[in-house]
Amino acid sequence: MAKIALGTGREATQPDCIQALIVEFICTFLFVFVGVGAAIATDKLAGDALVGLFFVSMAHALVVAVMISAGFRISGGHLNPAVTLGLCVGGHITVFRSILYWIDQCLASAAACALSST
Incomplete structure (x- = not known):
């Protein structure tokens, strides 16, 4: 069984933690x-068509792959x-x-939701 470490409040002021939080x-x-x-965009362009669901799922898959790859070394890319x-x-x-x-x-x-809803 893995040991769960609590950490300390000083951890928040360490440069690697701040950098990880920003990333x-x-x-x-x-x-x-x-x-x-x-x-x-798919809702406005394709409506309820099945092809719209495919495009939304592909967009999610690609952005997850790119964001995890981008943030993995610094923050772990949790998302x-x-x-x-x-x-x-x-x-x-x-x-x-x-x-x-x-x-x-x-x-x-x-x-992100607030910005995309405007």
């Missing part, structure tokens, strides 16, 4: 923005609070850092 925010923002944008939880339970990141990632991912996705 995680950017990658999550772009993932949600492109995904929602593809869904909105998703469920992935962060799994890595926390597996003992790969601390509980404190995973909480910071969850906040970061929720803020990034909310910002």
Whole structure:
């Protein structure tokens, strides 16, 4: 069984943690923005056609692959609070850092949705 490390508050001020949070925010923002944008554009262009579903799923697949590849070395490329939880339970990141990632991912996705809805 993996050991779960709690971490400390000082972890948030370390340069590698700040850099990881910035990269995680950017990658999550772009993932949600492109995904929602593809869904909105397909709805306007293709309507309820089955080909629209294919284009939305391809857009999601491509943006996930690119964002994970871009953020993997710095932040781990989580993009998703469920992935962060799994890595926390597996003992790969601390509980404190995973909480910071969850906040970061929720803020990034909310910002992307707010920007794409305008």
